[in-house]
Amino acid sequence: MKLSKPTFNALTETDPDNLxxxxxxxxxxxxVSGTVQLxxxxxxxETNVTHGLGYVPxxxxxxKHPAFTTRFSMTPDVFEDVVNYSYIEAYADNDKIYxxxxxxxxxxxxxxxxxxxKNSTNL
Amino acid sequence: xIIFYNKKTGNIVGSIDGRKHSEDQLKMWVGxxxxxxxxxxxxxxxxxxxxxxxxxxRLVETPLVDADGLPMFKKLxxxxxxxxxxxxxxxxxxxxxxxxxxxxxKLSDYYVDVIEKRLKKR
Numbered sequence: 001m002k003l004s005k006p007t008f009n010a011l012t013e014t015d016p017d018n019l020x021x022x023x024x025x026x027x028x029x030x031x032v033s034g035t036v037q038l039x040x041x042x043x044x045x046e047t048n049v050t051h052g053l054g055y056v057p058x059x060x061x062x063x064k065h066p067a068f069t070t071r072f073s074m075t076p077d078v079f080e081d082v083v084n085y086s087y088i089e090a091y092a093d094n095d096k097i098y099x100x101x102x103x104x105x106x107x108x109x110x111x112x113x114x115x116x117x118k119n120s121t122n123l
Numbered sequence: 124x125i126i127f128y129n130k131k132t133g134n135i136v137g138s139i140d141g142r143k144h145s146e147d148q149l150k151m152w153v154g155x156x157x158x159x160x161x162x163x164x165x166x167x168x169x170x171x172x173x174x175x176x177x178x179x180x181r182l183v184e185t186p187l188v189d190a191d192g193l194p195m196f197k198k199l200x201x202x203x204x205x206x207x208x209x210x211x212x213x214x215x216x217x218x219x220x221x222x223x224x225x226x227x228x229k230l231s232d233y234y235v236d237v238i239e240k241r242l243k244k245r
Binding site: 006007009032034035036037039047048049050051052053068111 | 134136138152153166230231242
């Protein structure tokens with residue numbers, strides 16, 4: 001099954017850039033999205049979301065550092081200078097997505113935005 | 124939408140987006156179940172179904188081709204019938220959930236009163 005972009009012929013088009021959808025290519029299947037807040041006080045911190053899928057899913061996590069309120073970064077992200085460091089990451093197992101900060105100085109509430117897909121990473 | 128909060132402080136610790144949640148999504152949790160509680164808000168149908176007509180422009184391919192051999196299209200105005208149903212949050216604080224859904228407010232604008240288990244504005 002194919003669905004082409006306007007002005008392209010779905011019956012003959014082969015360039016996937018000109019297709020909206022083709023059953024020849026796998027797609028990401030959206031499952032759930034949401035937010036997580038993590039309070040950090042100059043020490044390592046972690047929280048999690050239980051997805052319960054029974055496998056490691058494809059997922060994306062963005063976060064907003066309170067110092068840069070209009071910037072959304074993908075994890076992992078690193079701030080480091082001679083004295084201070086903060087390493088922000090998200091990882092998964094077959095039951096949860098974990099949101100983690102390793103730091104010696106960061107004191108803030110971090111906002112994470114996650115999207116989890118049904119697609120398995122097969123990891 | 125499902126909102127998770129710390130049972131001691133009332134701070135909101137996470138959420139699951141959406142107006143309707145599957146059984147699997149209702150089994151999800153943010154953080155420790157012993158530390159965090161949740162408020163679940165689903166959207167339910169209100170009122171009657173309405174069917175109405177609307178005009179829509181569509182591009183339709185013609186048998187003709189242009190000088191470069193590319194297919195030519197023409198615009199058609201068609202009248203389609205559409206059925207609409209109204210939905211609203213099935214929760215006593217539906218005004219708040221409506222404003223969150225329309226992105227007029229953010230979750231960070233609220234906390235949870237841990238005794239009443241209601242959202243309150245900061």
